[in-house]
Amino acid sequence: MTLSRRKFLINSSLLGCSAAASPLFTPLTLAAAPGDNRLVVIILRGAMDGLDVVRPYGEPDYARYRPTLSQDEGAQDLDGFFALNSTLAPLMPLWQAKELAFVQAVSTPYRDKRSHFDGQDLLETGSNSRSGETTAGKTGWLNRALSLLPDAQTETAYSVGPSRMLLLDGENDYSAWSPGVDLTLSPQTRELLKRIYAADPLFETSALMALEISAKTDMMETGGRRGSAKVLAKFAAERLNEETRIASFSINGWDSHNNQRGTLNRALGELGEAILALKAGLGSNWQRTTVLAITEFGRTVAENGTSGTDHGTGGAMVMAGGAINGGQVFGQWPGLGELDLYQNRDLEPTSDVRRYLGWALRDLFGMEASALGSTVFPGLDMGDNVGIIA
Amino acid sequence: MPSPAEITQAARFEYGIKPNQSRFSGGLLAQLDGPDPLDLSIPVLRTDERMQRLVGVRELRGMRGQDQEAFKAAQRELRQLAAKDMVSLLARAVENPRGFRERIFAFWIDHFSVTPQQANSSYMLAAYFEDAIRPHISTRFADMLKAVVGHPSMLLYLGQNVSVGPNSQIGQRREKGLNENLAREVLELHTLGVDGSYTQEDVRQFAELLTGLTIGRNGVDFAPNRAEPGPETILGRSYGGGRPRAQDIEDFLEDLAMMPETARHLAGKLVVHFIGPAPQPQLVEAMAGAYLASGGEMRALYEVLIDSAAARADVFPKVRPPFEYMVTVLRALGFSADDILSVGGKEARALQSALTAMGQRPFQPNGPDGWPEEAESWINPPQLAARISWVGQLTHTYANDRDPRALLEALLGDTAPEFLSFAVSGAESKWEGLSLLLVSPALMRR
Numbered sequence: 001m002t003l004s005r006r007k008f009l010i011n012s013s014l015l016g017c018s019a020a021a022s023p024l025f026t027p028l029t030l031a032a033a034p035g036d037n038r039l040v041v042i043i044l045r046g047a048m049d050g051l052d053v054v055r056p057y058g059e060p061d062y063a064r065y066r067p068t069l070s071q072d073e074g075a076q077d078l079d080g081f082f083a084l085n086s087t088l089a090p091l092m093p094l095w096q097a098k099e100l101a102f103v104q105a106v107s108t109p110y111r112d113k114r115s116h117f118d119g120q121d122l123l124e125t126g127s128n129s130r131s132g133e134t135t136a137g138k139t140g141w142l143n144r145a146l147s148l149l150p151d152a153q154t155e156t157a158y159s160v161g162p163s164r165m166l167l168l169d170g171e172n173d174y175s176a177w178s179p180g181v182d183l184t185l186s187p188q189t190r191e192l193l194k195r196i197y198a199a200d201p202l203f204e205t206s207a208l209m210a211l212e213i214s215a216k217t218d219m220m221e222t223g224g225r226r227g228s229a230k231v232l233a234k235f236a237a238e239r240l241n242e243e244t245r246i247a248s249f250s251i252n253g254w255d256s257h258n259n260q261r262g263t264l265n266r267a268l269g270e271l272g273e274a275i276l277a278l279k280a281g282l283g284s285n286w287q288r289t290t291v292l293a294i295t296e297f298g299r300t301v302a303e304n305g306t307s308g309t310d311h312g313t314g315g316a317m318v319m320a321g322g323a324i325n326g327g328q329v330f331g332q333w334p335g336l337g338e339l340d341l342y343q344n345r346d347l348e349p350t351s352d353v354r355r356y357l358g359w360a361l362r363d364l365f366g367m368e369a370s371a372l373g374s375t376v377f378p379g380l381d382m383g384d385n386v387g388i389i390a
Numbered sequence: 391m392p393s394p395a396e397i398t399q400a401a402r403f404e405y406g407i408k409p410n411q412s413r414f415s416g417g418l419l420a421q422l423d424g425p426d427p428l429d430l431s432i433p434v435l436r437t438d439e440r441m442q443r444l445v446g447v448r449e450l451r452g453m454r455g456q457d458q459e460a461f462k463a464a465q466r467e468l469r470q471l472a473a474k475d476m477v478s479l480l481a482r483a484v485e486n487p488r489g490f491r492e493r494i495f496a497f498w499i500d501h502f503s504v505t506p507q508q509a510n511s512s513y514m515l516a517a518y519f520e521d522a523i524r525p526h527i528s529t530r531f532a533d534m535l536k537a538v539v540g541h542p543s544m545l546l547y548l549g550q551n552v553s554v555g556p557n558s559q560i561g562q563r564r565e566k567g568l569n570e571n572l573a574r575e576v577l578e579l580h581t582l583g584v585d586g587s588y589t590q591e592d593v594r595q596f597a598e599l600l601t602g603l604t605i606g607r608n609g610v611d612f613a614p615n616r617a618e619p620g621p622e623t624i625l626g627r628s629y630g631g632g633r634p635r636a637q638d639i640e641d642f643l644e645d646l647a648m649m650p651e652t653a654r655h656l657a658g659k660l661v662v663h664f665i666g667p668a669p670q671p672q673l674v675e676a677m678a679g680a681y682l683a684s685g686g687e688m689r690a691l692y693e694v695l696i697d698s699a700a701a702r703a704d705v706f707p708k709v710r711p712p713f714e715y716m717v718t719v720l721r722a723l724g725f726s727a728d729d730i731l732s733v734g735g736k737e738a739r740a741l742q743s744a745l746t747a748m749g750q751r752p753f754q755p756n757g758p759d760g761w762p763e764e765a766e767s768w769i770n771p772p773q774l775a776a777r778i779s780w781v782g783q784l785t786h787t788y789a790n791d792r793d794p795r796a797l798l799e800a801l802l803g804d805t806a807p808e809f810l811s812f813a814v815s816g817a818e819s820k821w822e823g824l825s826l827l828l829v830s831p832a833l834m835r836r
Binding site: 045116117161162164176177178182183186188189192193195198199200203206207209213214227255257 | 508747766770774779812813822825830831
């Protein structure tokens with residue numbers, strides 16, 4: 001789309017029709033939302049160390065590989081083999097209520113280059129590429145999944161936070177907002193604003209959505225530090241209590257090469273608070289909610305010389321919500337013996353994380369496994385149901 | 391009133407019109423000539439001085455008792471320095487009548503992106519910009535490349551300081567190894583481009599050549615006992631082989647800068663940044679050809695770009711990213727460097743969180759590939775709302791007495807679209823009229 005500043009008037013008359021046809025011009029319809037189930041996808045950017053979060057303390061080699069990192073006095077036993085990092089101890093009541101679960105030793109198909117940006121692109125596009133190659137015009141798997149929701153509206157899926165999320169980018173309409181952004185305008189200014197953007201679709205689409213969302217959300221009351229995961233989660237819960245069924249946001253800061261204890265505590269603290277804020281905000285809808293927190297890859301099994309870990313392969317996924325089959329650690333544990341490791345350094349991934357995402361979509365929204373394999377995760381073998389949804 | 395050609399030039403190649411400042415006389419290229427008076431009036435603490443301060447803070451940290459207070463005070467001072475740096479960069483871009491010079495500087499900062507991973511490196515960032523980038527924006531590209539690869543910020547960011555030749559003295563003794571990060575990004579992002587004809591083996595050989603390059607107590611240092619012995623063959627040519635020395639690395643960077651793939655990669659990026667997506671192949675070829683013929687002068691790239699028909703077209707497919715937009719708005723409202731330099735810590739933090747809300751944490755791109763170029767990456771509902779909201783606060787607080795119609799004429803002259811004139815004069819108050827003008831696509835697109 002290119003626009004000439006001096007040709008705005010001409011453009012504006014030409015664009016009149018298509019703009020009027022935009023779903024954004026008509027108020028959101030009262031059509032039935034696609035079911036009652038809710039899905040929240042959290043992208044953990046920077047590669048979460050799954051072995052420090054869901055700690056295989058029953059594995060004899062664990063302490064040997066991680067002389068300092070394996071120490072965690074407040075770690076909470078989960079099942080006699082795995083223990084939960086002490087920073088997430090506030091989530092233990094959820095574990096006991098079977099509203100918290102994990103998958104160990106999962107990954108995307110991405111191998112060997114261990115680049116954050118390729119790894120995240122792959123995680124969000126759901127691509128089958130091992131090398132991390134992505135093609136132009138890439139779209140997010142969660143956006144493509146909207147094509148399989150017959151009643152999807154603009155409000156059905158929400159990207160929460162200031163940055164564009166590739167996960168939700170694509171041909172299907174979705175909403176985007178960041179709590180704490182204030183757009184208090186007089187009615188007159190709102191009308192004039194629409195007028196100055198009318199000739200430029202990029203601005204017009206965003207402005208109309210911003211005006212609509214800001215009119216019905218409480219701008220200043222964010223209930224926490226602006227931009228924190230807790231605030232994003234609280235906002236997501238508010239939307240999910242209305243017409244929204246799918247929400248997504250990011251938590252950054254997992255890249256723990258140095259002083260992992262400090263880095264991970266901060267990021268895990270954000271994740272824990274976000275999950276608790278979702279539960280609190282969703283009220284009775286929590287029972288129909290599934291939260292999936294995924295990361296681009298895991299980290300090295302051995303700790304490095306700077307009390308941290310480096311980019312690895314197999315990692316963990318965190319799940320929460322009343323809709324899940326919680327209280328267990330899913331996945332096939334590959335072991336930490338020397339021959340068990342991937343390239344002598346990483347946790348061997350024993351399953352594709354997309355299988356868990358795919359089965360969650362099927363069980364929550366009734367999407368056909370065959371359609372998921374062609375549209376959402378092309379090239380993925382879904383295999384048997386992984387059984388994460390109750 | 392600026393002419394349409396001046397408006398186009400200020401939009402595409404500069405930070406927009408500053409109505410209370412006379413335009414730089416002379417062409418865009420002339421803006422790059424000679425010293426910039428702002429080097430003196432907005433000085434920046436340089437790399438060496440900052441290294442010394444960091445060393446001092448580290449020494450204080452090791453001490454016990456009363457010196458803990460001194461350590462905390464020194465740390466606080468460094469934190470304040472980093473916040474002040476951002477304000478200085480903003481002030482300079484707002485003030486400089488040589489807008490092209492500032493935009494070119496910003497382009498290369500992004501090309502050689504460094505995102506501080508820890509507090510220490512954020513104190514170095516502004517010095518990296520001033521020492522590795524600013525002096526070289528109009529030299530040979532090889533000079534900038536060498537300066538960047540020789541700066542502690544880049545070495546720290548891409549882990550070169552921990553890379554050790556496996557067969558070097560230190561490598562043998564401590565079982566340490568290579569880190570390929572810097573080698574890979576120099577080839578993929580800084581020179582040949584991801585489609586360049588290099589292999590994994592070239593990356594590895596280049597990483598071996600880079601060993602020895604590390605950060606010592608006083609800055610970047612070459613430590614032969616960390617360097618992989620023996621010659622390295624990269625892209626078909628052999629480098630080093632004698633006693634390891636930094637010169638071998640420089641020799642390779644010189645050759646790398648003169649590769650046709652590097653020339654095309656740089657030309658393509660400049661066109662995408664200043665003109666728009668899908669660069670015309672003829673323009674890229676002409677720029678690359680001029681660059682190679684000049685012996686690798688960046689000025690040759692700029693000259694062909696500026697003289698192209700695409701540079702004058704009044705089609706504006708790009709959107710100013712948040713920092714650039716902030717500079718443009720502050721210039722439009724007539725702010726001076728002193729106005730901006732005098733902001734307090736609270737206001738500086740407000741500017742930072744405004745930029746973050748617009749989608750651009752200041753000077754912290756997500757990776758070494760820098761910020762996105764696509765217009766769509768910068769305009770979504772929350773980002774646009776954050777722009778509108780920041781402008782509203784600014785005009786309400788600082789420009790309540792300005793006539794929006796006069797500013798419209800000063801900024802857009804005859805190019806102002808009729809609906810914008812209508813909206814600006816139809817607003818209920820002056821500040822709302824100013825806001826509508828400043829948030830219009832005419833001020834955001836370029």
